[in-house]
Amino acid sequence: SQQGEEDPQALSIQEGENATMNCSYKTSINNLQWYRQNSGRGLVHLILIRSNEREKHSGRLRVTLDTSKKSSSLLITASRAADTASYFCATAGLSGSEKLVFGKGTKLTVNP
């Protein structure tokens, strides 16, 4: 069964706008990761945030984590057509092992 649930399931925006995707999960975690997937191919690791961190930045990406609400958000600023992809959150359990539990993803479309 899926651990996380991304929201919204689909998002369509114009180039230059910001895109925000949310993820909720059910159990305690060691860390939460965001991945991107283009056209049903391999997953690309975007960012990892640990349970003792609240916010993390990487280029145009900003991730927040609220462990009290068991939720995370991914913000992509100044979006580009090349950002069109599916985005998944994945949680790693308290052991910190590499077993990742994924949500169903948000399909982002950035229109030129």
Add this chain to the structure above:
Amino acid sequence: ETGVTQSPTHLIKTRGQQVTLRCSSQSGHNTVSWYQQALGQGPQFIFQYYREEENGRGNFPPRFSGLQFPNYSSELNVNALELDDSALYLCASSVGGRAEAFFGQGTRLTVV
């Protein structure tokens, strides 16, 4: 480009047949995980190998089995294929003890 390669990229099999999928992990990575991704869903954890030993298994029947070799490459074997086994199979490698996983491009398996 993650350095994780999977073969073949596409495969069509008949129900009841057996299939072997292969994965070469990134240099220096001693842990390999396999995931199944059905259309429109997030990846589901099948199992993980660490230094040639199975190190965790998801909710998949015994006809899903695997191997990890001394060079840390890996195989996923599925016996008695069923139509529902049609999916994208993803391999991810990582350094033991770290959570960041690097995924290959996947093998698209179609069972007819």
